[in-house]
Amino acid sequence: MNYEFLQIEIKNKVALVTINRPPVNPLNSQVFQELANSMTLLEANKDIRVIILTGSGEKAFVAGADLHEMIDLNVAGMLEMNKASRSAFSLIEQLSKPVIAAINGVALGGGLELALCCDLRICSEKARFAFPEIGLGIIPGGGGTQRIQKIVGQGVAKELLYFGEMIGAERALALHLVNKVVPAEELLQAAKDWAEKLAAKPTIAMRTLKSVVNTGANVDLESGLSMEAAGFAVTFQTDDRKEGMNAFVEKRKPVYKGT
The missing domain is CATH 1.10.12.10 (Lyase 2-enoyl-coa Hydratase, Chain  A, domain 2)
Structure with a gap:
């Protein structure tokens, strides 16, 4: 599997999928297509039992959708991009295999929506989370408004969505937005440890x-x-x-x- 914006490493029945668009790994139409294609292939591979999703570098898991692509789109073009995002996110959520998000930096907008599609979320102590869409005159379009309230409850979800402000790793843990917080240098190993434990399950x-x-x-x-x-x-x-x-x-x- 060779992709322009994804790196995939397979070891011990675990697939590590890294979104690689430095420095902050924004999501564009091609990333959505590559995610959908790779996840379909990983789902079909019986030798892979668990998938880890992360972002390259230390700054970001995914810093939202690519505004450079979005800014000049008309409504029809935006709906097409939105459809691609929702399709990729739903596919990840519906995989038969556990998916772990290893959140190494900021997870904003579409990046947070991507993390919410995963079964488990481990983050670095440096991670930050937000739905900043309200400040851009839009709302989340990749399922964020629906998935977030099922995890943190409607009241907290409205706070995060209405204000669009950043929260840190410890508050994310307290809200059950993430399952675990670890030092930055331990993040990938912690995700791999969990993945290998899950890979050994029936x-x-x-x-x-x-x-x-x-x-x-x-x-x-x-x-x-x-x-x-x-x-x-x-x-x-x-x-x-x-x-x-x-x-x-x-x-x-x-x-x-x-x-």
Whole structure:
């Protein structure tokens, strides 16, 4: 997989995908296309079990959409770019494999929207977060208004969206916007440690778990419970379930085969 703006490294069943548009890695139409294409290929690759998304350099995870591309677009062109962003973000969110965002600097606008599509978020203590769109006379268009409130609640979401002000890593952690904060020099290793732990989990159970949690967030409780029961039945029939339970009883480390 060769891309102009993405770097992909595969090791220990983990794919590290780095957005590389220095110095601040803005998102443009080509980046959206490359993200969609690469994620489709990584999803199909059975040897890859977890994906890490990060940005190059120390300044930014992603400092929003590329205003140089946006500024001269008409409404039709902007809607086309917006469609590409939403398509790429939804694809990432709906992957059957866990996706970890390793947030190394600022995550603004579309960059924060990209992070919100990931299952888990680890950030550097230097990371900063904001939805600055209100200050540009627009609103987020890549799903930010919807995904943020499901994570931090509507009241806090409105504060972040209405004021458009930057928050630091520690407040992001307190709001559950990120799962973990680490020193900058430890960020990638922390993300890789999590990814390798997840890669060792039984793949059918992990895929089913992600599907049930994601889908259940958008349905009523009874429907969610029904999906959970169906998913439990699917995983109970697997060889990995038998291996996991036998390993527990026998006090040994399980060896999962994805069947």
